[in-house]
Amino acid sequence: MSSNSSCSWPDQPGRCDAILVTRRVTASLSIVGCLFVIGIILLFRKYKFFVQRLILWLSLASLCDAIAYAMGDVHERGDPFCIFQAFWMTYFDWSVLLWVSCICFNLFWNVIKFRKTNHLEGVYHVVCWAFPLLMACIPFSQGNTYGPAGVWCWISEGYDHMRFGVWYGPLFAILFIMISVYIYIIIVINKRAKMWTGTYDPEAERRKALLKEDVKPLRIYPFVYLALNVFPLINRIQNAASKGDKDNPIFALALLHALSSPLQGALNAIVFGLDKETVSKLNWVQFKAALTRNRGDVKIYEPARKPVIDASDSSDSTN
Template structure:
């Protein structure tokens, strides 16, 4: 449904700008939603969740899916009402959750490669960080007279609240992205150095060690794309919010081109994650009709096999094979 001038605060004299930006946001968010569903579907279907690194990607995709929903349901509001405040809170919560899951994936890879420690036991800690800290940060604007409110064509941190916008989101965001890029650069350096060293000592390492090194190189090749995807998705939103801060009054007074690029890229995290995930050669090899059909049939077969013993036990029909027949 097209907007009217009363809901188009940014360009009241040109409602078409609002409608174009709104449609762009919905299209980008819809593609991102499909990307999230794709990654979750592949991980579950082919049981990739049995591997710790894949479970981290799974939880990242779940967070990105929830974040995408915020961009889909987000609508312009005239005043700070309950729906607008909830939209702003939801967006802040899952924006931070996605960022923290990407950070945990980066830390996990650093710990595996550089420190050579297994980190499977840290999965619970990662959940506390990525959901718990995100929730606490999202609650902070509620403690100062409810900072959430209309922020353009969706609800977020209200017009003019630039200290909040940059203090709890954009500044920490790009600090963490910078740290992640530096970390991945160092991880790649360490792996290349070890590969060169191993090349001169062929036969000195076990098959398991060599297999582990190959797996780490594959993980780095795929996982290093997630911080890059996050940087791409948040570059134009940062530029747009800087412009908003420089010209804000009662409204953000955005430049149409920047606002459009913001609306197109901010919701794209799920789609970019899917593209990064598809870079995995082993994943691409399974994206055929035959592999998918086989996996679905196996999944259905296992579900049926699991149901029968429960049914038999309920009816007292379970028989146990033993030596005396």
């Protein structure tokens, strides 16, 4: 590591190495996890279902985000690769956040209103892919504030207003809304579960089926995102509040930040893999059947047909 590098602890470069290794390991786990989720959804054609498509798009965004985290290294200011990494990370951080928000929005309408949001899928794509591009371009408005940000590349140190304007300010607001909605959804689900016990009501059964089909597969993903953002938020708040302090940044917080930020894809894969319907397909028989089906080699069984006897032929034979 060069002496003029952007390491936050120039006298203890081993700390920067530890953070870089931690980020790369967790990012690699997320890359593998995202590929697993995407592969299973495509292999078993689960993408035909709207709920599974939401998971698919979240996994795609998380995969690209994990690639950005895996790029992490100590760079010089003005390094084009560093700027690219920072832009890429900002874009896909936003994309992941918005896909999680869409999942939370979908859960709200499923649970509270008993309505599906399939018709809004096109809107979800516009919001989750186009809006991040706008936010990722804002740091260029002040002559490019992207650059080394400690051990990785993002919005450079000294531009706290840009960091909080582009990311942490909106993140605080969205997380607050998501937490409130998530708690409300859990309360409503528990309350309705008690109301539905002991009696048979066709409408209640329909609503229970909706919850099982659309809510159950998605309900954990927002919680995973919320949990993983605790340490990054604490670390950035501490960085901004203790600016100029000789002990800023705190190594333990920076390490926890590096550990948790790239893990979205890995934990999503665990949640996805624990789903009973998914678990039932994770065996060689199911894999072989899916591969065969996707190659178009499945032969449809048709009962043997009896030969059709022409009436004229039968009459001729009698003569």
